[in-house]
Amino acid sequence: MCGIIGFISRDKKLIRGDKIAIALDSLKERGNGQGSGYVGYGIYPKYKDSYAIHVFLDNNPQYMDIKENVKQVLEKYGYVLNDEEIPTKDGIIEKEFIPWRFFYDFDEKYADSEKDLMVDMVMEINDKIDGAFVFSSGKNMGIFKASAWPMEVAEFYKLDEYEGYMWLSHARYPTNTRGWWGGAHPFNLLNWSVVHNGEITSYGTNKRYVESFGYKCRLLTDTEVVAYIFDLLIRKHEIPVEYALSAVAPKFWKEIDTMEDEERELHESIRMTYGGATLNGPFAIIVGTEEGMMFMNGETNDDNSLIGITDRIKLRPLIVGEKDDLLFVSSEEAAIRKICPELDKVWMPDAGEPVLARINK
Secondary structure, eight states, rough: OOOOEEEEEEOOOOOOOOHHHHHHHTGGSSSSSOOOEEEEOOOOOOTTTSSSEEEEEESTHHHHHHHHHHHHHTTTEEEEEEEEEOOOOTTTOOSSEEHHHEEEEOOOOGGGGGGHHHHHHHHHHHHOOOTEEEOOOOOEEEEEEEEEEHHHHHHHTTTGGGGSSSSEEEEESSSOOOOOOGGGGGGTTTEEEEEEEEEOOOOOHHHHHHHHOOOOOOSSSSSSSHHHIIIIIIISSOOOOOHHHHHHHHOOOOHHTSSSSHHHHHHHHHHHSHHHHHOSSSSEEEEEEOOOEEEEOEEEEEOOOEEEETTTOOSSOEEEEEEEEEEEESSHHHHHHOOOOOEEEEEETTTTTOOEEEEOO
């Protein structure tokens, strides 16, 4: 189950958040009202060069003390430019948590290590501070999620007041973990955001693998580990994006055995080196990012990208559509046509075949 849809304007045209909400609402039957969420890129132009850190605080009389504990962690390496409760609309859903945001800059002396330090602070807050967890930590982007139906979450966060050039969204149907605000998608770290339909049956192996590199899985849902794997392979290890995607959804050994020598050696090395990053189980995943990426041909991309990929035998659906500069990826074609009835092109990627859309230069 679960419904996913995302789109990117490759010309960076700004699109209001109610568009993605309308599309996701058409997939609500894939969920059960126990989790929905959105992520928009380009939504904070006033603070576009600063980190926008979204945090859930327990809704109790001590929440301001909890907020100050979070602020103390952040102020070890930089400055909070502004912090405030994320604006919400009353009477839509019960406010189990208080969504708070910090706009944050690092001290200049940490310029070369700020991303690693941000990861460390996210892990420290989620692991050590009772009553708080970070669910969004990138620049000029933000996640909005809760345990509710898609349109309820969109109205709660006043999504129609935000504009972005890339949006991802998810309607959740919890299967192996409970539905709660932190378990709703998207999952995020830095500028990586992930929505996922399916189940990561290799979660235990993947969790041990990323935690051996210092990540901490504390949000009680298997998809959390996917965001950390992308950050580890592409940002930390700086391997080409094609290799990272091959590690996540690798070729079967019987396919590798039929390859020419050079290609076979490459895929053997990926499987042996990054076996802990392999995702097993039925899945369709959409990833949004603004992290720099390198490609097999030596090209680099320092701007936004949208990635879609399924498991190796495609046990979950994934549909791609294009219209002018827009590229859509979704569980169903109907959700795409809900907001873009006339498409230039529609296709279904093969199992394990990645879809990659980049901002136009």
